[in-house]
Amino acid sequence: MTEFSTAAQPISPQQHDVEDTLVETVLASFGNADDERLKFLMRSLTGHLHAFIREVRLTEDEWHTAIEFLTAAGEITDEKRQEFILxxxxxxxxAQCIAVNNQAYKGATEATVxxxxxxxxxxxxxLGGDIAGGASGQPCLVEGTVTDTEGLPVPGARIEVWEADDQxxxxxxxxxxxxxxxAQLFSDANGEFRFWGLTPTPYPIPHDGPVGMLLEAVGRSPVRAAHLHFMVSAEGLRTLVTHIFVRGDELLDRDSVFGVKQSLVKEFIEHPPGTPTPDGRDLGNRAWSQTRFDIVLAPSGT
Known part of the structure; x- marks a missing residue:
């Protein structure tokens, strides 16, 4: 692959001085901020932004395109769709923000987007209820425990789960x-939980807006690896936002939002129609799957 280079566009010392002076002036403009963290963030952001513009020698047409893109992202965003998150x-x-804010700690379950x-x-x-709510898809039994990093069970942990249908x-x-x-449910006195959902299937993120146009322009797929979302919280422990993924999914190495971590890839055991379920649930003549996800929460503040 040939990388585009700006090396053929020499910059004179005088031009460097003009650009340096502008950066210094903008950075100085944040000097009166009372909030030291805000001052630091704005200076760092400004420095990196100007460095990018100077490195790529951004054209005015490209700048206008970027503004139009961000405007379109704002216009399509509403209470049900957040294009800027996409x-x-x-x-x-x-994914990088999650990594920075959820540092590895003694085998705690990894977070993701x-x-x-x-x-x-x-x-x-x-416990044992159904989150599917009548949505289409293959039934899936999910079981596991919530413990802390010392291996002690966490009773009463709030477990919030959400997923797409098979469409x-x-x-x-x-x-x-x-x-x-x-749905949301709570772990029992032994830290155990179980519920019925749907076997996760791959699906595309919304790609009918500016983010989709961006992906198409750079030759990337909008499709996410099959997954089931979790958010788990308990007093004194770090809230965990994560997914589990399906072992064998061919999209694990090219998830469109870079959310896959190998520790979160789980075996989903397929059962043929008519196989009895552990809890005696009557599924008629339907196939179903089963997986286990044992969750380990880090202490708060780690």
């Missing part, structure tokens, strides 16, 4: 207002 995701910024489809106050189900859509992407594929 943009952050496909640039790997979301949040995604744009979490909804507060999902329906509560009891690749979350409930909020439909216009009928029906809630499906999401």
């Amino acid at each position: 943009l952050s995701d496909v640039l790997g910024a979301s 949040f995604g744009p489809f979490f909804v507060e106050n999902a329906p509560r189900i009891e 690749g859509y979350y409930d909020v992407q439909y216009a009928d207002g029906k809630v499906f594929g999401r």
Whole structure:
């Protein structure tokens, strides 16, 4: 692959001075900020932004295109769709922010991207309940435990789960207002949990907007590896936002938002139609799957 180079565009010492002076002037403009963290963030952001513009010798047409892109991202964003999260995701910024803020700690479960489809106050189900809510897809039994990094069970941990149907859509992407594929439940006295959901399937992130146009322009697929979302919280422990992925999925090495981590890839055991379920659930003559996800939470503040 040939990399585009600006080496053929020599910059005179006088031009360097002009550009350096501008950077110094802009950085100095943040000097009166009372919030030291904000001052640091704005100076760092400004420095990197100017460095990028200077490195690539950004043209005015390219600058206008970028502004139009960001404007379009704002216009398509609403209470159900956050195009800027999608943009952050496909640039790997979301994954990097998660990595920075969830440092490895004594075998704690790895975090990954949040995604744009979490909804507060999902329906509560009891242990062994069904999150699918009538959505289409293959039934899947998910079981596991929640422990701390010392191996002690965490009773009463809030476990919020959400996923797409087998058509690749979350409930909020439909216009009928029906809630499906999401719920919250709590671990029992032994830290154990179990619920029925749907076997995850690959699906594309929304790609009918500016982020989709960007992916198409650079030859990237919008499709995500099959996954099931979790957010797990308990007093005194670091809240975990993560997914589990399906072993054998051919998209594991090219997830469109860089969310896959090998520790989160799980075996989903397929059972043929008529196979009895552990809890005696009547699935009729339907195939189903089963997986296990044992969750380890780090102490808060780590």
